Structure formats: C-alpha cells, structure tokens
Amino acid sequence: GNSVTQMEGPVTLSEEAFLTINCTYTATGYPSLFWYVQYPGEGLQLLLKATKADDKGSNKGFEATYRKETTSFHLEKGSVQVSDSAVYFCALTNNQGGKLIFGQGTELSVKP
C-alpha cells in the first residue's frame, strides 16, 4: 500500500541553522508529493508540492525535490527562523480520490 515515512522529531535548531527533514515514500504509480506545515493550534497549510519526478517545490525559503530513484522528498531550508517552529508533514496522493496520506509529522523547534 501507499505510505510515507518521516524522520522522527523533535528537531531542535538554532536560528540561521540549516534544516533537513527526511521523507521517503512507498507508492504505486506516480504520486504527487506535498509538504504541509501545522503551527500550534492551527490547521494545515500547504508549504510546497511536486507532481512529477525531478520537480522541485519551493516556498518561503523551503525546498524539496521529487526523487523517484530514491523515493524521497526531503525538505530543506538554508537558514531557519524562530517563526519556522511548527510540525511539518510530508504527504502523498496517488489519484485515489485525492486522498492525502501523511507521514507521522516532524516537530521543529528553532531557538533564538
């Protein structure tokens, strides 16, 4: 079946540090891949997405590249800010009614 695996958190970084959150997936066919962010007490916001192999999604300094050969979609940011503190979810859809399948989430805490 389809599944998403993320690196476990919490991840604690100092401001301006480099961020990587690993995400790998298992899927049949050609999934679309997403990163969603959830700030404390709020719903999910789309951060970025990629719909085919080798696509790079980017937004607010975050980037992720759809790597079919390694079935990965790792999230990166060159310099994190305190305001980036949140839970990050990697997810995929596989044309099954648009159903999003989420990873378990990675909590990021950025200290000043």
Place this chain on the structure above:
Amino acid sequence: DAMVIQNPRYQVTQFGKPVTLSCSQTLNHNVMYWYQQKSSQAPKLLFHYYDKDFNNEADTPDNFQSRRPNTSFCFLDIRSPGLGDAAMYLCATSRLRTGTDTQYFGPGTRLTVL
C-alpha cells in the same frame, strides 16, 4: 479572502451525546474532506464528498457520518462519541479530485469527550 471555516473551534461533549461539527467554504470547490487527527499523530481521512457523491473510507467507524446540503457546507456528525473520538477534526477542500490538486484546510475543531 476565500477560505475554509470551521465552527466551533473547540467543542466539548459528553460520552454518548451526539455532536455535529461544521465546515463551510468560500472557494466554490467541488470536493470536501474530513480528516481526524489524534494527538501527535498524522491526519487520517474519514470520508469525502465530490459534489453530492459521498465516499467513505473503508475503516471509518459507522459512528461517523456526514452531510453536505449544498456546495458551501459540510457537516460531520458523531452519533455516540466515545473517549477515543477526542481529536482535532480537520475539514479540507479541493477544486478537483485528482492527485495533483492542492487541498486547503480549515483551522480545525478540537473535540473533547468527557
């Protein structure tokens, strides 16, 4: 701003007492989804509507039902809430039901069952 609205943001109910959660959207999207997110877990799809067509996930308990009276509104009904149903309930919408379409989420309703 076009958006997805959920009411109430916080809901407290008693064990076994029916409860209804509300979602509305101004995006005029065809698809509306309900996800359940338990503490520190990933959201899990319960069901979705594509226009008036209801699609239930195979493992969604019968205790959970939904109504979509028009394009803008969708309701989640929990007939007899148990302690295990305490969670954040997230409503989302998308224009189409393809894998590439972005889903837009509301802020969620946090349900407490006493």
